[in-house]
Amino acid sequence: MKYFNVALIPGDGIGPEVVSEGVKVLKAIEKIDPEISFSFQEFPWGCEYYLKHGKMMEDDGIDQLKGFDAIYLGAVGYPGVPDHISLRELLLQIRKGFDQYVNLRPITLLNPSLTPLKSKTEKDIDFLVIRENSEGEYSGAGDWLYKDKPEEVVLQTGVFSRKGTERIIRYAYAEARRTNRTLTSVSKGNALNYSMVFWDEVFEEVGKEYPDVKTYSYLVDAASLYFVQDPERFEVVVTSNLFGDILTDIGAGITGGLGLATGANVNPEKEYPSMFEPVHGSAPDIAGKGIANPIAAIWSVSQMMDFFGEDGWDEAILSTIKTLLTETNQLTPDLGGKASTKELGDRFVELLQEYMGT
Known part of the structure; x- marks a missing residue:
């Protein structure tokens, strides 16, 4: 029996609604596979907690989370709490506290009807962005004078350490080799003459250890164009914290929107728990209406299962999402359907059971 202890941080806005559907999927997996067992503990942290207590989570929150195998996050952010506070004091604190230095965001078109790009297919849009997740432009260093x-005068300092830059680039090279795919580095060395020149040099240095991996390098402005104009040129992409954040939102735009965007914050060495989340935000305008799209949250469950080494479940969830997307009447309004969040989750579980032959 494999036991996985999962910390739930539903968070703000639609977060609790979509996390509930993700947990429903995990419980379905538990019923289908008698060799897997999950336990859950929910934490009430987020903006509502901040408005009551003046902090996004308890002072010893990191210590409370240490013993879990994974963290499942819904959304962070709500009117009345500045974004830089909600981001820094919960999401970034967890990422840094648990050295989740790898951010994995798949840019995968699951159904050709979802892309706004003319005549692009699933074969054209299928790549992985590996984003540095612990330092860079989001290091929080600087001053206000x-x-x-x-x-x-305000100073915002990007921090690019040898350790941090080298390990994320090496991780990307290893992933490209493992999957037999090309690797593209995205930077801005023509303008950022310290941080990005350093990034480019490290990319070349580490590349000498992986002579079998075919590589490309683009400036971030050119890469932004190619994400839209020619996405098929990308297979594995590695980039900095800020550029990865922006580029993956472009990726979401070409694959169906933020309701289908997922992300994993990974500590590859598994010294600490990793965190899995939909990246659509809290969407306060539709919170509580029961119409939020939970597919990104369910996709993050797929990433979690992959992290646990359960590759079969990773593939089963993704295949089931693809099937669900062909049933328009079972989708939420953002995808042209009339289903509620709960109804979509229920239908997903039915399809997953059918996929697994149960």
Whole structure:
């Protein structure tokens, strides 16, 4: 028997609604496969918690989460709490506290009807973005000088350490070799003459260890164009924290929208728990209406199962999502259907059971 202990942080807005459907999928897996067992503990942290207590999570929150195998996050952010607080004091604190230095965001077209790009197919849009997740432009380093004075100056410092840059690039090379795919580095070395020149040099240095991996390098502005104009040129992409954040939203746009965007925050060495989340945000305008699209949250369950080494379940969930997307009447309104969040989740479980022959 394999036991997995999962921490639930439903968070804000539609987070609790979509996490509930993801947990429903995990419980279905448990019923189908007698060799897998899950336990769950929910934590009420997020913006509502902040408004009551003046902090996004408990002071010893990192210590409370340490013993879990994975963290399942719904969404962070809500009106009344500045975004830089909600992001820094919960999401980034967990990422940094558990050294989740790899962010994995698949850019995969699951149904040709979902892309706004003319005549692009599933074969054209199928790549993985590996984003540095612990430092870079989101390191939080800088200063605010002479505040509210005419000579006011703000300094935002990107931090690119040898260790941090080298390990994310090496991870990307290893993934490209493992999957026999090309690797593209995205930077901005023509303008950022310290951080990105360093990134480019490390990419070349590490590449000497992987002579079998075919590589490309693009400036981020050119890469943004190619994501839309020519996505088939990408297979594995590695980039910095900020560029990865922006590029993967473009990726979501060409594959059906943020309701289908998922992300894994991974500590590859498994010294600490990794965190899995849909990346659509809290969507407060539709929170509580029961119409939120839970597919991204379910896809993040697929990533979680892959992290647990359960490759069969990873593939089963993704295949089932593809089947579900052909049933328009079973989809939520953002995808042209009339189903509720719960109804979509229920139908997904039915299809998953059929896929597994139960």
